[in-house]
Amino acid sequence: METKDNVVLHVADVHKRFGGLHALADIDLQIEEGKTHAIIGPNGAGKSTLLNVIIGRLAPTSGAVVFDGTVLTGKKPHEINQLGVARVFQTPEIFADLSVLQNVMTPAFARRDGAFRINMFRSTDNETEIREEAEAILEDVGLIERRGVNSGALSRGDKRRLELAMCLIQKPRLLLLDEPTAGMSRHDTNTTIELLKKIKARGMTKVIIEHDMHVVFSLADRMSVLAGGRIIAEGLPSEIKGDPRVQEAYLGGAYT
Amino acid sequence: MLSLSRKDLISLVIFAAVVVAMPLWLAPFGAAYPGLMQKFAIAAIFAIGFNILFGLTGYLSFGHAAFLGVGSYTTVWTFKLLGMEILPAIIFAIIVAGLFSLIIGYFSLRRTGIYFSILTLAFAQMSYSLAYSVLTPITNGETGLLLARGDPRVLDMAFGNQVDGAGLPFPTLFGMELGGYGGFYLCAVVLILSFFISQKIFASPFGMALRSIKSNQMRMSYTGFDIKPYLLTAFVISGMFAGLAGALMSVTDPLAGAERMKWTESGNVVLMTILGGVGTLFGPVIGAWLIEYFENIFSAINYNMLNGFFGFLPDGVRDVAVTVSSKFVGEGWHLTLGLLFVVVVVFLPGGVMEGVRRLSAYFKDRTGRTPEPVTKASAAE
Incomplete structure (x- = not known):
């Protein structure tokens, strides 16, 4: 399939099999630069598998993931x-033995100095x-007061x-978020949405996997619905909301 | 490049003062003779290097004695082939130990956790056995590698430094022979330098990367770090430190034997580091000194000394006291060390350094002079 202009991430014809289980089939996703793309779907639909394929944690059985021509x-x-x-992982992966400030400085070194x-001296x-x-980034996310705290002690x-x-802090061109608000209180969820909106203004491309429809509809420019390892619908959030197939497969009428 | 933070600079000055003043403060403990203080310094260097691997990355090597042995053999060979000058011998020992650890590290680091430890142990035991068997031409087997009057010593011969009289040549530093205290002060200076290097590594972005690897490897690779070379570098640095310690052993006493590669030596440095405090700057040094003290002083206490110590007690009680305590000293020193180790690991998992930290926190609390910093206060949830 042809990659359209200004597409930064192209998941091309990806299949993933685990033994007899066809976890992902015929996945074709094109994500445009600067857009926030949400992937929703019921449990076991293959959302996390898809994200793991994109990030290189799992190798696809066939197909390829192309990021900006690579x-x-x-x-x-x-x-x-x-x-x-x-x-961003589903359960936060941080350096629990290091201070909050060190946690943020380490990735900055990776960006500045390269992989090794x-x-x-x-x-x-x-x-x-x-x-x-x-410190500026910690200010943004509201953790500046706690920069000296051992990050394992955080909520x-x-x-x-x-x-x-x-x-x-790495100023990535593409940010993948795996359920960024799972397990958060409503208040924390709203602060996170505000924060993600702020990043959106900076023009970072984002792929979000999320269960919380409130989050999805507040942030997403486009959505894909995944069910049984296939994309069953793709479009603007308003279109998805009204799509009867999606309601049947996932929304079940509860969210409309 | 050589600058230190204020806190580190103070630590370094205190550390240097403590090391240089060893003959003074060790005297009341009966350990103030150069041969022993030399051992203290060398063990501390070994432990400081080991801590750079184990303390910062969390990779527990059970084979560091191999690098110690390689350092020793290289030093004696340099003496035999090139000459009795100390500095080239030490430099060669560090380089060869570094190369050796590069090879062992490259293979061992393909695994993590217990498998890594077992691999390093296997490599070290293999080196130990080889030194006794196949490699006898290089290691001189059970006798150990010794200097001989007939050694080539190319450089010494070229500069006309012949051996006078009938004895063997002595190692020299810029042409001067090291006496008893000379040997100690050489080791002391190298120890202070090693401490400084370890401070630099701890405070550097490289050290922070190693600590991050220990904390969360997965996050580290998704953060854009290539973990393997970092681990290998840490492994090689600690191997070079071990080579340096081995070199100093042979500098102060020019012979090298395979027993320095034995697994008990590897285990010893693990004990030192854990006893003192893994991942702290002072911990490995304190642990090394404690263990060396037990091994050398405690093990030398005998019945007569105990009788003298308990002399103030009435006869019957004294006999009981001497009989009971004699199990813990002399040949029984392992028992005391074992008990000490158990007590420290159970009650102070962070080693002696954690005890120090708790004590200072306790006194700060009691005197109330130091108010908790704001950032610390908000940690309580």
Whole structure:
């Protein structure tokens, strides 16, 4: 299939089989630069598998993932990140033994210094530029007051915000979010939505997997509905809401 | 490039003072003779290097004695072939130990956790056995590698430094022979340098990357770091430190034996690091000193000394006291060390350094002089 103009991520004819299970079939997704694309679907529809294929954690059985002209399939996670793809996990993955500030500084080093560099004779204390940048991001996500705290002591909502900050400091071109508000209170969810809207204004492309329809409809420019490993519908949120197939497969009328 | 933060600089000055003053403060403990203090310094260097791997990345190597042995053999060979000058011997030892750890590390680091530990143990035991069997031409087997009057010593011969009299040549530093205290102060200076390097690594972005790897490897690779070379670098650095320690052993006593590669040596450095405090700057040094002290002083206490110590007690009670305590000293020193280790690991999982931290926190609380910083206060949820 042809890649359209200004498409930054193209998931082309991806199939993924686990033994007899056809987890993903005929997945073709084109995500435009600067847009927020939501992927929704019932449990077991293959959402997380799809995300894992995109990020290189799983190899597709066939097909390819192309990011900005580069084939991601077969690349290692750190190579994919170096190309400008960052990911927020379903359960926050942070450096629990490090302080909040160090958690945000580490990814900044990866962006500045590349995948491997022994900067043994510099001092982290003297990296003023990176520290200031990290503090600015922490300000954005509302964790600046807690920069000195050991991040393992944060609440779940704060850990997720921290993980988001760790991705944001890398200024990725593509941000993948796996249920960014799962397990959050309504208040935390709303702050996260505000935060994600703010990033949207910066023109970062985002792919969001989400259960919470409130989140999806507040953020998404386009949506794909996944059921049984296939994309059964794709379009603007308003179109998806009214699509009878989607309502049958997933929404079940409850959200309309 | 050589700058340190204020806090680290203070630590370094205190550390240097403590090391240089060892002959003073070790005297009351009966350990203030150069041969032993030398051992203290060398063990501390070994542990500092080991801590860069184990403390920062969490990878527990059970084979670091192999690098110690390689360092020793290289040093003696350099003495034999090139000459008795100390610095080239040490430099060669570090390079060869580094190359050796590069190979072992490359294969061992393909696995994590217990499998990594077993691989390093296997490599080290293999080196130990080879040193006794196939490699006898290089290691001189059970006798150990010794200097001989007939050694080529190319550089010494070229500069006309012949051996006088009938004895063997002595190692020299810029032409000067090291006496007892000379050997100790050489090791002390190298120890302070090693401490400084470890401080630099701890405070650097590289050190932070290693700690991040220990904390969450998956996040690290999704953050754009290629983990393998970081781990391998840490492994090689700690292997070079072990080579340096081995070199100093042979510098202060020019021989090398395969027993330095034995797994008990590898285990010892693990104990030192855990006892003192994994991942702290001072911990490995304290652990190394404690264990060396037990091994050398506690093990030398005998019945007569105990009788003297308990002399103030009435006869019957004294006999009981001496009999009971004699099980813990002399040949029984392993028992005391084992008990100490159990107590520390159970009650202070962070080692002696955690005890120090708790004590200082307790006193700060009691005196109330130091108010909790704002960032700390908000940690309580």
